[in-house]
Each structure stands twice: as C-alpha cells, then as structure tokens.
Amino acid sequence: MFLKKITIKQEDKTYNYYKIVxxxxxxxxxxxxxxIQNLGVMSExxxxxxxxxxxxxxxxxxVLAKASDIVVTxxxxxxxxxxxxxxxxxxxYTIFSLIAY
Known part of the structure; x- marks a missing residue:
C-alpha cells in the first residue's frame, strides 16, 4: 500500500487529492x-x-511515537x-608545524 497523489488543475487553481492504493x-x-481508501484533499x-x-x-x-512519549533515562x-x-x-597539523619552528 502507498499514498497516491492525484493533481487536478481547474481554471487557475491546482488541487491535490490523495488515495491509499x-x-x-x-x-x-x-x-x-x-x-483502498479515498482520502480527498490534504496538505503536504x-x-x-x-x-x-x-x-x-x-x-x-x-515505531511511531510522539516526542512527548520519549523519556531519556x-x-x-x-x-x-x-x-x-x-x-x-x-x-x-597547525600545532605540529608551530612546534617544529
């Protein structure tokens, strides 16, 4: 399964529709x-x-997790x-060249 983007241009506007296929x-x-599922118009x-x-x-x-769910122990x-x-x-190399002189 993947997300499929359908771009439709009507007059001077462009619409992006998404589907799971x-x-x-x-x-x-x-x-x-x-x-599988028609999702309709979505933002990027x-x-x-x-x-x-x-x-x-x-x-x-x-694994998907929210940043607030992650705890550093x-x-x-x-x-x-x-x-x-x-x-x-x-x-x-700069230090070695200074020491050599």
Whole structure:
C-alpha cells in the first residue's frame, strides 16, 4: 500500500487529492492500482504524515511515537569529547608545524 497523489488543475487553481492504493497485476500481468481508501484533499504536511503511518504499518521494525512519549533515562556527556576530537582534527597539523619552528 502507498499514498497516491492525484493533481487536478481547474481554471487557475491546482488541487491535490490523495488515495491509499495497493499495487497488483491483472490476469494479463499488467500492473494496476486497487483503491483502498479515498482520502480527498490534504496538505503536504498531512500527506507526509500519512506516508509515515503507512510505512510504519507495513514495517514491523518501525515505531511511531510522539516526542512527548520519549523519556531519556540515561545519558552520557559526550560533548566535551567530541569537541576535543574536532579541535584535534582541525588543528593538529597547525600545532605540529608551530612546534617544529
């Protein structure tokens, strides 16, 4: 299943309609789409959310959660280590060249 976007232009306006469809092949082997649900007009943000929902529904490894549902119980302070590493990578040759002179 996937989200299919249908664009219709009427006069000077453009409308985007969305449908949930499933792909299949007919008896002759020609690929076709079977309508699962007609969703109608949606914003681009809502369409992206619907794509994520469909993807999560099909893949058992994906989990949808609200940011407010995620709780950090344990953390480590890696920022000082990453900063030192970044400084080392940036300036190591400069430091060695200054020491050599």
């Amino acid at each position: 499933a792909s299949y092949r007919d008896k002759d082997g020609k690929p076709k789409h079977r309508l 943000d809502d369409a992206e959310r619907m794509k994520l929902i469909l993807k999560a529904q099909q893949d058992s490894d994906l 344990k953390h480590w302070l890696f920022l000082p280590i990453i900063l030192l590493h970044s400084l080392w990578e940036t300036y190591q």
